[in-house]
Amino acid sequence: xxxxxxxxxxxxxxxxxxxxxxxxxxxxxxxxxxxxxxxxxxxxxxxxxxxxxxxxxxxxxxxxxxxxxxxxxxxxxxxxxxxxxxxxxxxxxxxxxxxxxxxxxxxxxxxxxxxxxxxxxxxxxxxxxxxxxxxxxxxxxxxxxxxxxxxxxxxxxxxxxxxxxxxxxxxxxxxxxxxxxxxxxxxxxxxxxxxxxxxxxxxxxxxxxxxxxxxxxxxxxxxxxxxxxxxxxxxxxxxxxxxxxxxxxxxxxxxxxxxxxxxxxxxxxxxxxxxxxxxxxxxxxxxxxxxxxxxxxxxx
Amino acid sequence: xxxxxxxxxxxxxxxxxxxxxxxxxxxxxxxxxxxxxxxxxxxxxxxxxxxxxxxxxxxxxxxxxxxxxxxxxxxxxxxxxxxxxxxxxxxxxxxxxxxxxxxxxxxxxxxxxxxxxxxxxxxxxxxxxxxxxxxxxxxxxxxxxxxxxxxxxxxxxxxxxxxxxxxxxxxxxxxxxxxxxxxxxxxxxxxxxxxxxxxxxxxxxxxxxxxxxxxxxxxxxxxxxxxxxxxxxxxxxxxxxxxxxxxxxxxxxxxxxxxxxxxxxxxxxxxx
Numbered sequence: 258x259x260x261x262x263x264x265x266x267x268x269x270x271x272x273x274x275x276x277x278x279x280x281x282x283x284x285x286x287x288x289x290x291x292x293x294x295x296x297x298x299x300x301x302x303x304x305x306x307x308x309x310x311x312x313x314x315x316x317x318x319x320x321x322x323x324x325x326x327x328x329x330x331x332x333x334x335x336x337x338x339x340x341x342x343x344x345x346x347x348x349x350x351x352x353x354x355x356x357x358x359x360x361x362x363x364x365x366x367x368x369x370x371x372x373x374x375x376x377x378x379x380x381x382x383x384x385x386x387x388x389x390x391x392x393x394x395x396x397x398x399x400x401x402x403x404x405x406x407x408x409x410x411x412x413x414x415x416x417x418x419x420x421x422x423x424x425x426x427x428x429x430x431x432x433x434x435x436x437x438x439x440x441x442x443x444x445x446x447x448x449x450x451x452x453x454x455x456x457x458x459x460x461x462x463x464x465x466x467x468x469x470x471x472x473x474x475x476x477x478x479x480x481x482x483x484x485x486x487x488x489x490x491x492x493x494x495x496x497x498x499x500x501x502x503x504x505x506x507x508x509x510x511x512x513x514x515x516x517x518x519x520x521x522x523x524x525x526x527x528x529x530x531x532x533x534x535x536x537x538x539x540x541x542x543x544x545x546x547x548x549x550x551x552x553x554x555x556x557x
Numbered sequence: 558x559x560x561x562x563x564x565x566x567x568x569x570x571x572x573x574x575x576x577x578x579x580x581x582x583x584x585x586x587x588x589x590x591x592x593x594x595x596x597x598x599x600x601x602x603x604x605x606x607x608x609x610x611x612x613x614x615x616x617x618x619x620x621x622x623x624x625x626x627x628x629x630x631x632x633x634x635x636x637x638x639x640x641x642x643x644x645x646x647x648x649x650x651x652x653x654x655x656x657x658x659x660x661x662x663x664x665x666x667x668x669x670x671x672x673x674x675x676x677x678x679x680x681x682x683x684x685x686x687x688x689x690x691x692x693x694x695x696x697x698x699x700x701x702x703x704x705x706x707x708x709x710x711x712x713x714x715x716x717x718x719x720x721x722x723x724x725x726x727x728x729x730x731x732x733x734x735x736x737x738x739x740x741x742x743x744x745x746x747x748x749x750x751x752x753x754x755x756x757x758x759x760x761x762x763x764x765x766x767x768x769x770x771x772x773x774x775x776x777x778x779x780x781x782x783x784x785x786x787x788x789x790x791x792x793x794x795x796x797x798x799x800x801x802x803x804x805x806x807x808x809x810x811x812x813x814x815x816x817x818x819x820x821x822x823x824x825x826x827x828x829x
Contacts, residue, residue, distance in 0.1 A: 264656060276732040277655030284646035285661070287638075287702035291680065292668050298679035309682070358570050362563065368570050370815065371577050377811050377818060378804050379761035379779045385786065385800045386584045389793045395596045397583055429580065434822065441823035490672050493763045497783060511674045511764075518678045519768055531675040542670045 303529035308522045320529035330530065332505055333513040336420065340509065341488035343424035344431065349480055351428070352435025357469070359436075360443045369440070376433030384497035387426040388413070391498075416506040419499050423507055427494055431487070435480045442476035443469070475549065482545040486538050510534055584804075587797040588612075595793050611798035615785075621802060623774055624781040628760060631696045631777060636755040638701035640748055647710035648736050652722070662711075665704040673764070681768055695769045696777065700759055706751055713747030714740065750821040753814055760807060778803045 264274035303320055307313035324330050355372055359365040375383060390398050391412040399409040412422040446469065454464050492511040495501055501508035501516075508516075510530070518527035582602065587595065588611055590604040615621055649655070650662050680699055681690075689695040721743075722735050730738070741748070766780040776784065782799050789796045811818055 265654075270654065273653050273732070274655035277649045277653035277658065280649035280653065280732070280736070281646040281661065284642035284702060284707060287642060287698065288665070288668075288704070290683070291699040291702050292671070292676065292704065293664070295676035295679035295683060296668065296671055298682070299675055302679060309685075355570075355573060358566055358573075362566050362570065365570075368574060369819075371574055373819065374808070374811065375577060375580070376822075377757060378807050379763065381761075381763050381779045381783050382800045382804050383580075385782060385796060386580050388786075389587055389797060390580060390583060392791075392793070395598050395600065397600045400599050429577070432577075437819055437823045441819075486670075486672075490674055492674070496763075496767075497786065514674060514678075515764070515768075519681075524678055524682065528675075528678050531678060534672060535675045538670055538672055 299528045299531055302525050303532050305525040307524045309524060310522075313525070316525070320526045321533075323526065324529055324533065329505065329508070330513060333508045333510050336506070336508060337489055337491065337510045339420055340424060340427075340491055341485055343421070344427050344488050345481060345484045347424070347428045348431050348435045348484055349477065352432050352439055352480065353477070355432070355436045356439035356443055357465070360440060369437075372436050373433040375430050376437075378430075380430065380493035381497055383430045384426065384494045387422075387429075388498055391422055413499050414503055416504045419503060419506045423491075423494050423498055426498070427491070430494075431484065435484065438480050439473065439476060442473050446472050478548055479545065482541055482548075486541050489534060489537055489541075584797050584801055587793050588801045589798075590794045592792060592794055595791075611794045612802070615795055615799045615802070619781070619785070619799075620774065621778075621781070621799065624776045624778045625802070627693075627696075627776060628778040630693065632756055632759040634693075634697045635700045635759045636752055638697065639703070639706045639755050640751060642702065643706035643751065644710050644741065644744065644748065645736070646707045647714055648740055650707065650711045651714035652719075652740075653732065665707055668704045669708065677765065677768060684769060690769055691771045691775050693775075696766060696775075699765070700762065706755070709751055709754075710744065710747055713744055717743050746817075746820075749814070749817050753810070753817040754821045756810060757807075757818075 261271060265271040302313075304315060304317060305313040306316050306320075355368075359368045359372070362368075390396060393399070393411050393414065396409075398412070402409040410418040412418050450468050450472075451464055454468060459467065490511055491509050492515065495507045495509050495512055496515075499507045501512050511534070514527050514530050514534070517523045517530065586602050586604065589607045589609070590601075591606050591608050591610070594601060594604045594606070650658065684690055684695045684699075687694075717740070721739050725735050725739055761779060762777070763779050763783065766777045767783070770776060770780060782796075782803050785796055785799050
């Protein structure tokens with residue numbers, strides 16, 4: 258009874274508190290089992306060696322130390338950074354160009370519909386489509402490059418071209434995200450700013466750099482950070498298009514976690530690499546958060 | 558001058574349109590090609606002989622209907638579970654006062670940025686200890702509980718006016734009645750947005766089914782087409798026919814509920 262009394266000063270408050278607990282309970286139970294517990298478990302696991310069969314052995318920070326000495330881990334990290342540096346600038350720049358263009362024409366509906374569509378389909382489907390586009394010797398891409406006099410590389414089987422191939426495919430797939438977020442941002446800029454600039458005699462290029470870009474900076478930054486976080490989690494396309502090859506050229510961080518965990522059953526080590534990924538993403542999130550607060554006063 | 562500028566804009570946009578839609582065109586074209594035309598050079602966008610055979614062959618050689626049904630079941634139940642539990646929790650977080658509310662909510666918020674890839678290993682171990690490997694439960698339940706659903710709906714509920722609830726409360730309505738009769742009907746746009754996101758998360762999911770599903774009859778459609786790759790190798794006409802089948806629901810729902818897709822992703826910035 259005493260616990261019940263602590264829930265509120267009077268019966269009305271106590272009843273509300275009980276209702277509150279009952280309402281969150283179904284979600285809270287699921288959340289604890291499927292989100293929170295696995296998160297704690299993965300931190301715990303990263304200090305052990307465990308192959309799912311024998312008794313787990315406590316190894317302290319060994320997994321984390323081992324990770325940085327492992328050449329394949331370093332390679333997957335470099336590959337992931339390469340992918341990120343390719344995909345993020347391209348999706349943001351092209352997303353911006355498309356958003357500005359669509360925002361400036363009347364009846365841009367069909368463009369908006371089409372540019373956003375690749376983002377919604379399953380990554381696996383997108384990767385399969387592009388695999389047939391990249392088909393060596395007889396493929397459509399080989400043919401199109403041939404038309405403009407370029408000899409097509411052996412996209413997916415050449416270690417130098419496999420990652421660019423995955424980047425191009427991913428830019429096509431993800432551009433809809435930056436496009437739609439930036440378009441929403443553009444539409445949020447009040448027309449009166451442009452009208453005032455017009456009266457002051459600013460041309461459209463001046464308007465773009467003096468009004469659009471400054472007011473859109475928080476949105477641009479947001480799409481950059483979200484795209485970076487997303488890029489660090491890249492897996493599906495590499496799994497479908499190249500199986501991480503050739504010569505590990507497209508093996509990414511998540512691919513590495515997947516093989517360590519589910520092919521070699523090094524559960525502890527794979528969890529440690531998972532926590533490395535989490536720390537990278539945490540850092541990116543913090544940067545976004547700090548930056549966002551700096552821009553609050555800019556809100557229009 | 559003004560018209561010329563507009564014309565150039567449209568020309569540039571149409572160029573982008575061709576690039577963005579080209580792969581879809583190629584997909585459809587290949588899915589209706591005969592095997593002989595797949596390696597024709599120069600490639601033909603419109604094949605000489607269009608054929609439905611590829612679809613018949615894919616449906617006959619594999620339990621494509623079963624995979625498709627699996628995906629539908631998983632997506633529907635996952636979305637339903639998420640809508641019910643998230644909306645209840647969101648109502649409590651937005652409207653009901655109880656000790657510990659802020660603390661619990663902060664724990665939810667803190668997990669927003671946790672990538673699935675970090676928890677997938679313990680999650681697999683937990684599923685294994687439940688004996689749930691290769692089951693619907695394993696495909697449905699973990700995805701039904703995510704902090705983002707609660708967070709999005711809470712933000713939506715906070716924008717609803719309180720006056721209706723207050724007058725209902727004075728008339729003696731219970732919290733449950735207020736929730737089902739007042740909150741949920743008002744929250745339809747928010748619920749629709751979350752449904753669309755949940756559909757995308759679930760239908761397009763690949764890594765989790767890849768880990769947790771072993772047997773053929775439990776494949777989701779996305780997992781299934783990834784496996785066809787190993788059976789068909791260069792029979793692109795068959796592979797593209799199967800891929801087209803997997804894509805059709807997404808494109809159909811996108812056409813029907815377009816604004817919710819745009820809303821869901823543009824406003825929340827949610828990557829799925």
